[in-house]
Amino acid sequence: MENYFTYSVTQWSAVSHVLTLGVGIFAAALVYFLATIKTVAPRYRLSNVLSGVVMVSAMIILLRQSIAWDFSFVLDGDAGEYLRRDGQAFSNGYRYMNWTIDVPVLLLQMLVVLPLAAKKKVRYATQFVVAGLGMIWTSWMAQFYETGGVTVDGKAVVEGSSSAPFWIWYLLGWAFYIWIVVIVWKTIREGMQLVPEAASKMLSAILGVFLIAWTAYAVAIALPQFWFAAEAGVARAFIFTSADVVSKAIYGVMLGVVAAIISRDEGYDYNELKPQTAETEAG
Secondary structure (H helix, E strand, O other): OOHHEEHHHHHHHHHHHHHHHHHHHHHHHHHHHOOOOHOOOOOHHHHHHHHHHHHHHHHHHHHHHHHHHHHHHHOOOOOOEEEEEEOOOOOOHHHHHHHHHHHHHHHHHHHHOOOOOHHHHHHHHHHHHHHHHHHHHHHHHHHHHOOOOOOOOOOEEEOOOHHHHHHHHHHHHHHHHHHHHHHHHHHHHHHHHHOOOOHHHHHHHHHHHHHHHHHHHHHHHHHHHHHOOOOHHHHHHHHHHHHHHHHHHHHHHHHHHHHHHHHOOOOOOHHHOOOOHHHHHHH
């Protein structure tokens, strides 16, 4: 969709800035997850490692998106607008490649932290991977048809196109998403019964964050069918990037808090690992 419009300097800059902000947030979050890995018991540190993997993946893809945005449009000084550069095109398809890595990892992180039975973890993990990849790949197919059937001032954006392929793939993606929501709901609800109260409250908050952020993706994917304008292209960049930050970085931090609470409840004390300074020893 984004390639069909010209953008004001403000609109083009807003997209460029939010993509760059996303890269910076994921870089900072990577440092955070590596720096805090010892604040949780060894058995839960894989969650921090997986968060680090997600940060690297998201950072690389957003950097790719940022570079593509910069090179796909050129400023027309006379008109004061950014026009698409000949031979260049911006694509959100790279995001789906990123999600192919991140979605299964994000879901599996939950199982690393929650003290569920081993057989149940294997069963849930299998469903997470299958449903997660199914959701991403069907949604990826849908984005190839996102301009199908769209009209502007009574004229088809793509002559002879239909919206049917988009909605078929998109609704298939929703079917997988509902499957994921059901499993996540069960996983968190079961986990809440097995962890300290403070961790249980954080898990409840994680469930809310999950539902809001992941549903925002679905809204952004369908946006071209309802709102076909330069403003929609800008809005979609903000929705996608905000959902990425919330569902990956913030989610990872919250899950790390849960792991730290459980670690302390099990008797793990990070302070005991800190080197003793002369001042501390004197005290």
